[in-house]
Amino acid sequence: MLGNLSEKFENALRHLSGKSEISENNVREAMDDVRTALLEADVHYEVADSFCEQVLEQATGEKVLKAVEPGQQMIKIVNDELIRLLGGDEALAAANEQGDGYVPGQASAGSELLFVSPGPTVIMMCGLQGSGKTTTCGKLAGHFKKRGKKVMLCAADLQRPAAVTQLQVLADQVDREVEGPAGAGVSFYGEPEKCAEYGKAVGVAVEVCKNALKQAKQDGVDVLILDTAGRLHINDDLMGELRRVNAALSPHNILLVIDAMTGQDAVNSAKAFNDQLELDGVVLTKFDSDTRGGAALTVRQVTGKPIKYIGTGEHMDAIEPFHPARIAGRILGMGDIVSLVEKAQEQVSEEEAAALQEKMAQGKMTMDDFLSQLKKLRKMGSMKSILGMMPGIGKALKDLPIEEKQIDQTEAIIQSMTRAERNDVDLLDNSRRRRIAKGAGQDAKAVSQLVKGFEMVSVMGQQMSGMGMLGRMKSMAGMGSAEMAAMAQGAAQPGRLKGSSKQSQKNKRKFKQRRGKRR
Amino acid sequence: MGLFRSTVGKLVSGLRKTREGTGVAITTILSGKPLSKQLLRDLEKAMIQADIGIKTAIELRKDIEAGWERGEIDNGDQALEMLKEQLAAYFPAEDRSLRMAEPGSGPTVILVCGINGAGKTTSIAKICKSLRDEGKSVLLGACDTFRAAAVEQLEVWSGRLGVEVVKGQQGGDPAAVAFDATQAAIARKVDILILDTAGRLHTQSHLMDQLAKIRRVVQKQLPDAPHEVLLVIDATTGQNGVNQAREFAQSTDVTGIFLSKLDGSARGGIVIAIRELLNLPVKFIGVGETPDDVEPFEPGRFVEAMFEA
Ligand SMILES: Nc1nc2c(ncn2[C@@H]2O[C@H](COP(=O)(O)OP(=O)(O)OP(=O)(O)O)[C@@H](O)[C@H]2O)c(=O)[nH]1
Ligand SMILES: Nc1nc2c(ncn2[C@@H]2O[C@H](COP(=O)(O)OP(=O)(O)OP(=O)(O)O)[C@@H](O)[C@H]2O)c(=O)[nH]1
Ligand SMILES: [Mg+2]
Ligand SMILES: [Mg+2]
Numbered sequence: 001m002l003g004n005l006s007e008k009f010e011n012a013l014r015h016l017s018g019k020s021e022i023s024e025n026n027v028r029e030a031m032d033d034v035r036t037a038l039l040e041a042d043v044h045y046e047v048a049d050s051f052c053e054q055v056l057e058q059a060t061g062e063k064v065l066k067a068v069e070p071g072q073q074m075i076k077i078v079n080d081e082l083i084r085l086l087g088g089d090e091a092l093a094a095a096n097e098q099g100d101g102y103v104p105g106q107a108s109a110g111s112e113l114l115f116v117s118p119g120p121t122v123i124m125m126c127g128l129q130g131s132g133k134t135t136t137c138g139k140l141a142g143h144f145k146k147r148g149k150k151v152m153l154c155a156a157d158l159q160r161p162a163a164v165t166q167l168q169v170l171a172d173q174v175d176r177e178v179e180g181p182a183g184a185g186v187s188f189y190g191e192p193e194k195c196a197e198y199g200k201a202v203g204v205a206v207e208v209c210k211n212a213l214k215q216a217k218q219d220g221v222d223v224l225i226l227d228t229a230g231r232l233h234i235n236d237d238l239m240g241e242l243r244r245v246n247a248a249l250s251p252h253n254i255l256l257v258i259d260a261m262t263g264q265d266a267v268n269s270a271k272a273f274n275d276q277l278e279l280d281g282v283v284l285t286k287f288d289s290d291t292r293g294g295a296a297l298t299v300r301q302v303t304g305k306p307i308k309y310i311g312t313g314e315h316m317d318a319i320e321p322f323h324p325a326r327i328a329g330r331i332l333g334m335g336d337i338v339s340l341v342e343k344a345q346e347q348v349s350e351e352e353a354a355a356l357q358e359k360m361a362q363g364k365m366t367m368d369d370f371l372s373q374l375k376k377l378r379k380m381g382s383m384k385s386i387l388g389m390m391p392g393i394g395k396a397l398k399d400l401p402i403e404e405k406q407i408d409q410t411e412a413i414i415q416s417m418t419r420a421e422r423n424d425v426d427l428l429d430n431s432r433r434r435r436i437a438k439g440a441g442q443d444a445k446a447v448s449q450l451v452k453g454f455e456m457v458s459v460m461g462q463q464m465s466g467m468g469m470l471g472r473m474k475s476m477a478g479m480g481s482a483e484m485a486a487m488a489q490g491a492a493q494p495g496r497l498k499g500s501s502k503q504s505q506k507n508k509r510k511f512k513q514r515r516g517k518r519r
Numbered sequence: 520m521g522l523f524r525s526t527v528g529k530l531v532s533g534l535r536k537t538r539e540g541t542g543v544a545i546t547t548i549l550s551g552k553p554l555s556k557q558l559l560r561d562l563e564k565a566m567i568q569a570d571i572g573i574k575t576a577i578e579l580r581k582d583i584e585a586g587w588e589r590g591e592i593d594n595g596d597q598a599l600e601m602l603k604e605q606l607a608a609y610f611p612a613e614d615r616s617l618r619m620a621e622p623g624s625g626p627t628v629i630l631v632c633g634i635n636g637a638g639k640t641t642s643i644a645k646i647c648k649s650l651r652d653e654g655k656s657v658l659l660g661a662c663d664t665f666r667a668a669a670v671e672q673l674e675v676w677s678g679r680l681g682v683e684v685v686k687g688q689q690g691g692d693p694a695a696v697a698f699d700a701t702q703a704a705i706a707r708k709v710d711i712l713i714l715d716t717a718g719r720l721h722t723q724s725h726l727m728d729q730l731a732k733i734r735r736v737v738q739k740q741l742p743d744a745p746h747e748v749l750l751v752i753d754a755t756t757g758q759n760g761v762n763q764a765r766e767f768a769q770s771t772d773v774t775g776i777f778l779s780k781l782d783g784s785a786r787g788g789i790v791i792a793i794r795e796l797l798n799l800p801v802k803f804i805g806v807g808e809t810p811d812d813v814e815p816f817e818p819g820r821f822v823e824a825m826f827e828a
Contacts, residue, residue: 232782263758
């Protein structure tokens with residue numbers, strides 16, 4: 001599915017490129033594929049439609065039709081528009097200026113929250129059940145503690161079993177584990193005795209929040225974060241409770257917490273929460289999954305409020321400022337390359353990477369290197385899905401044997417090779433392949449597949465201008481969004497991949513014929 | 520069979536109430552109108568908005584279009600009927616009750632898994648109550664040793680429902696808890712053991728391996744166990760649900776889906792996309808936060824509700 005999406009987009013672009021002149025119809029057709037990509041990424045139906053309309057308007061002007069490379073021009077428009085919609089004009093300016101707008105350790109424009117002085121700055125979290133509010137409270141507390149704030153977490157969920165304990169445990173943990181300057185810290189406020197079964201404590205949260213604010217003022221707290229119970233946006237009683245907390249405390253920041261895997265319904269919940277509470281921002285959680293995250297665009301469009309942070313794991317440090325360019329690429333299936341690089345860096349040391357790059361550049365990668373790389377890929381979690389997000393290569397790498405069982409098989413095959421064979425695959429004629437297959441207890445097809453995968457990576461390594469895959473990825477991370485998009489196009493057409501692109505063009509033609517017939 | 524006495528009336532009214540005001544119902548758009556390209560597009564849109572997925576939606580729309588061209592249908596109401604039939608056909612008559620151990624072969628073990636926050640622990644409370652109300656003895660195993668207060672959450676439910684919990688060390692090996700719980704279930708001769716597991720993303724291979732290990736540990740003690748492996752999927756989930764189902768099915772041999780949070784405004788169409796890929800029955804739906812808020816999955820009702828306002 002993941003691979004599919006980038007393929008789709010690439011197809012759309014390939015469609016455009018290679019033609020000296022394009023017509024409005026070409027553009028329309030390509031936009032159809034973009035629309036499909038957006039829908040597959042869970043962007044809301046109407047949001048996807050209006051996005052495509054907007055892009056079409058820009059794309060059918062002189063700029064694209066007369067451009068030397070209309071395909072690239074078009075990708076740039078799509079990508080830029082997406083970044084603009086996700087993060088506003090500043091985000092787009094930043095993306096074009098400094099690569100993808102991502103400066104490590106620094107929040108991107110408009111990402112931080114409003115703070116008042118004297119405190120406490122009040123932050124209210126809200127959202128559907130299980131979206132990640134309580135966890136995000138803990139993460140934010142740590143984030144602010146690091147920056148020298150005195151934070152208090154208030155348990156305003158009196159309904160979910162053990163919700164109060166959950167927040168208290170997190171508050172203690174963050175206070176203990178996160179380092180901060182003198183005076184910074186995380187405390188907890190809760191009134192567990194007021195907890196009650198579902199529906200029986202509605203409204204009690206208002207009192208608890210008021211009491212927490214009193215306490216926070218007394219203690220000279222800088223930031224008070226309210227963890228409210230999960231609720232459906234269509235539950236009037238519970239939404240009423242939030243409105244009352246809002247009226248009583250006038251929080252400076254109301255943040256909606258939404259699961260990044262949410263589908264089309266994101267439009268309804270985001271709209272309802274925004275209508276009733278006037279949100280200040282959004283936190284998208286569980287972005288460590290392989291979701292395309294189209295909900296980000298939906299929510300931003302329907303509320304008009306900035307996405308402030310994304311959650312990227314269950315641990316308390318797994319929170320990041322929102323980087324529109326990174327997510328734009330992901331929604332379009334062009335890959336969240338920065339994340340990929342970060343994951344890769346966790347697994348491979350600088351020296352190791354450099355040594356391998358050297359080898360790859362010279363086309364000297366051996367089967368042993370290949371195996372050790374596969375094992376590392378395996379450790380990076382579901383690398384396949386992440387690699388699937390890589391422009392161009394996603395498709396090619398889809399069939400690499402990096403599942404546990406496959407790696408065992410691969411290992412068996414490589415162990416059945418002689419040293420000479422491991423160092424030079426060109427030696428592997430059919431009779432050798434048969435011998436190896438027998439030795440590894442597998443069929444000859446498995447050996448051929450392995451050799452094919454090896455050759456593909458090998459060639460790719462050389463193609464990547466002698467930098468090796470990791471180096472290439474690193475350099476990609478520093479690329480501007482337009483360059484990245486261009487890469488996506490370039491990478492889609494190296495010789496080795498031609499077969500598959502031809503195939504898909506053929507399919508496309510077939511599809512059109514069918515479509516034509518029906519009409 | 521008959522595990523959950525269906526109170527369909529409650530579901531209908533529950534869904535009605537919640538869905539008011541979420542746009543014009545497709546039923547209204549189609550009703551009483553001659554079929555047209557535009558209406559077919561509206562139908563496709565309704566499917567996509569229900570998270571059925573664009574590919575399936577397009578295919579289904581084409582099927583209906585073909586029916587129209589063949590002259591089998593010619594108005595909106597018929598098109599909708601045809602669509603509903605096709606959707607319901609994704610879920611043919613099949614056994615949707617919980618799989619139970621052979622009589623005399625020891626306790627039935629139900630393993631519950633899913634991504635973070637899907638509703639596993641709450642769904643367990645629901646299943647537990649239904650079984651308890653049927654007179655079965657139930658034991659819970661708290662294999663979520665990771666998330667803050669996960670054990671306490673399950674303990675609150677066990678207290679309210681009057682069943683016992685086997686737990687381990689916070690941060691300990693969940694498979695060890697599964698082992699202890701299975702031992703306890705055998706020793707205490709309970710009818711049913713339900714294992715709660717930590718939320719995990721299907722992309723985290725080490726956590727998926729951990730789940731497979733839990734399964735193995737249980738199976739070692741009771742060869743036919745776990746008899747049921749329920750995957751909890753949140754009805755608001757988008758297309759990623761397909762990946763979830765695929766990966767969980769691969770690592771733990773899921774036997775059924777528990778579709779939670781269907782009381783919201785999401786339509787849960789993702790289970791159709793999942794069914795395209797995997798032959799997995801949807802067994803139950805969650806329609807609220809109390810232990811009573813569970814219903815057996817009923818394809819006709821489900822599809823009906825998908826297009827209601
Ligand atoms: N992988 C991952 N898991 C997350 C993330 N954020 C939260 N979670 C997990 O999601 C689950 C639900 O999180 P909670 O913080 O309890 O959600 P909540 O919104 O407070 O839930 P309710 O209070 O019941 O509405 C837990 O298992 C968390 O560990 C994230 O960014 N990534
Ligand atoms: N409205 C509604 N809420 C539900 C339903 N099922 C669960 N919830 C709520 O969803 C939230 C998360 O439920 P849990 O049972 O804690 O989810 P979980 O999958 O065990 O979460 P982790 O263990 O953190 O991964 C809680 O607030 C539940 O009350 C449902 O069917 N409808
Ligand atoms: Mg919570
Ligand atoms: Mg749980």
